Amino acid sequence: MNLSFILLFLHLWGNIEVSLSQNACSKLPDVPHANVEYKEGDVIHFTCAPGYTSAQASKYVCTSDGWLAVSQGKCYSCSTLPEVPHAHVSEETKKSEYQEGDVIHFTCESGYTSGPVIKYVCSSEGWLAVRQGTCNFSGSSCDRPPAGEGVTVYGLPENDNPILPHHVLTFSCDGPGNFLIGHAVLTCGQDGQWDNPFPSCTALLWCGAPPPLADGDIIGIPRSKYRLNDRVKYSCQAYYIMQGVPFKTCQNGEWTGEMRCLKPCTVSREIMNSRNIAFRYNHEDKLYSTHGDALHFVCTRGRPVGTVEMRQTCNDGVMELPSCQ
Structure with a gap:
């Protein structure tokens, strides 16, 4: 291809003024994951790097204002498959090369199950999850809640499919006057156990007048x-x-x-006089002492007799008193 042909092409394409100035086009356009290929004149083509592809070729022309896109594509790669533990791409969707728009399904390994089908689509951004999921060990599924007993369960898998970890169920009671006993929302754990026991329903019972309290x-x-x-x-x-x-x-x-x-304790002066005792401290000079209060006594005459100490504590209305002779 000679230069006159290229100029004619550009004139017919859009009357674009072409400059061969190396200053105006000294910096090439940035096309990720691509290598530049120079052709004759000022038209450049980009090809995608190994492992990448493009639905449209990328072509630029050098003008007096810099590089102008004649056709612009995007290099993308779907050569590396998404990682789904304990799963592989189904035979029906497996290909040697994948293009934009191709869809793959994942099948769980033996002994593992998933809820919805795990599905990805190849896009210009790489693989995108259409329906994301995980393959769980089939032995880790949770038990289904018991049927009946007036409890309504929301969120059960269809077609008696297993209840896998992270699955959530919601419970409620049927009919008016019934009350749910337990947790209304339960989550299946990784170990195949629910995070709480199944709830139950009971008729709403009323209480009568509250019982009296002594004292x-x-x-x-x-x-x-x-x-x-x-x-x-x-x-x-x-x-x-x-x-x-x-x-x-x-x-x-x-x-x-x-x-x-x-109960409080009562200490009368008549009893203290009969035992020849008095309060040791003025601030303890009280005839009523609440439970747990400690009182200190001293002899008004003589000295202590018996085994009762001069410091006593009120215990639910009971307090022993010392004696002096």
């Missing part, structure tokens, strides 16, 4: 009927100490929650 009271006005998970709060009378949580909760028709009010 205590219910805060607020009690009702005659309570729903599931309703709770009431209790408080102890003055000088009484509550042991346990201050709440009782309605659970399936029964009140749960344990507490009691620990």
Whole structure:
């Protein structure tokens, strides 16, 4: 091909002014994964590197403004297949070379299964996942939930396919007045075990009036009927100490929650006078001591007798007192 023919071609192609200036076209266009091939004159062609292909040839011409694309393609490669552990490309979709638009399916190895068919397509960006998945050991599938018992299950695989790791099921109860006991969402683990036990449904039971508390009271006005998970709060009378949580909760028709009010101790001056004792410290000069309080005594005359120590602690209304003679 001579230069006059090239100029004629460019004139017919678009009346483009051609410059042979090496300055205007000193820098070649950047075409990834391609090698440049020079032809006659100022027209250059690009060919893709080994392992890459293009649906259209890339051709540029040098003009007074620099390189101008006559035809532009993109080099891509689908020679390296996607990595899917424990799987291989199915015989139906296997080829020696893949072009843009080709689709491959993966088949799991023996002993492994997948949910949907794993599918990839060759594109100008390389392999793209149409339907991505994994091949899991068939022994790691999770048990199906029991049928019936008023529980509705959402998300079960079709056609009794195995339930594979990472699969999620959602549970709910049928009919009004039923309540789900347990977790509403379960996930199948890699070991073939669900992350929580299967839930169950039970009729919603109401609780009656909350039980009374000895030496205590219910805060607020009690009702005659309570729903599931309703709770009431209790408080102890003055000088009484509550042991346990201050709440009782309605659970399936029964009140749960344990507490009691620990009694204070009473120390009268008549008893202390009869035992010839008094409070050692002025700040302990109190006739009522709450549970856990410690009191210190001293002899008003004589000295201690017996085995009871001069320091005593109130224990749910009981406190031994020392004696002096």
